[in-house]
Amino acid sequence: MQVRNEGARPLQLRLYLSDYDQAEDGAYLFHEPGTARGTCQGRISFFPDNALLEPGQRQEIQVRIEPGAGACWSLLFIESAPEGTGQVRVANRIGVRVLNAPASLPRDGGLAEVRASQSDSVRVEMLFRNTGPAPVELHGTLEIRDLAGTAVVSAQVGPLGVLPAHSRRFTTTLPALPPGDYLAVPVLDFGAEWLAAGQALLTVRRR
Known part of the structure; x- marks a missing residue:
């Protein structure tokens, strides 16, 4: 996948994994990686884990998932460095769902x-x-x-x-x-x- 700096200033990014669950209404519940049922921890790798993008620059993110006997799911967060002055500093982040399930698994x-x-x-x-x-x-x-x-x-x-x-x-x-x-x-x-x-x-x- 690719990320692009659409802003007018350099953008510092860091990438990290999170486990997640979903409530009945679809709301996301976040957990530390490797702690939730169905985690992809140990099966997923990505590169790079940080990047500095100049305005208009793109960065290719390589994500690899090792096959397993069962399904797994995690979130890959892409987070910007906090901006602002004083006590109020704001960081933006987006989460990309990473799901892996063998085609042989039945759907029921x-x-x-x-x-x-x-x-x-x-x-x-x-x-x-x-x-x-x-x-x-x-x-x-x-x-x-x-x-x-x-x-x-x-x-x-x-x-x-x-x-x-x-x-x-x-x-x-x-x-x-x-x-x-x-x-x-x-x-x-x-x-x-x-x-x-x-x-x-x-x-x-x-x-």
Whole structure:
């Protein structure tokens, strides 16, 4: 990968690894390298670990992951030197997800919950459980259908990453619908030989 100094002054960077986990809402939880389940510590190397970039200069970062029997995941942080004066100094950093999973690992999981409601808009809350040993990425569509099966409105879902043995709760919002009975039908691809699907009844009442 490459980093580039888009600013007008020289930029000092340092690179370092961090373990991470994800909460059900997708929030990142950071840990010291080598301490979390699924860490890539010992399997990942990168070069260089620091760089000084002049304005407009690019730097190639080489990242190598040794193959293993199972999946691993870590974050590679790229952090600038703190800037500012006095007691307030600010450093910027970005995190690059590094995931490795053998192609032979099965993908397994499914939608455990689908809930639909309407106030000012239609909200469909979904819960996906990754029960397999590999990280997966969700993407697909959500359709709101009438009871005859005709799609009334639809939206794209994802992409959303889910770590092994983790769940991910997420919500998709669509325009408000007129009174009536509908079905919310999500269909998600997560890299398995089948699609994850579900449905929930949505009743919109007259106000």
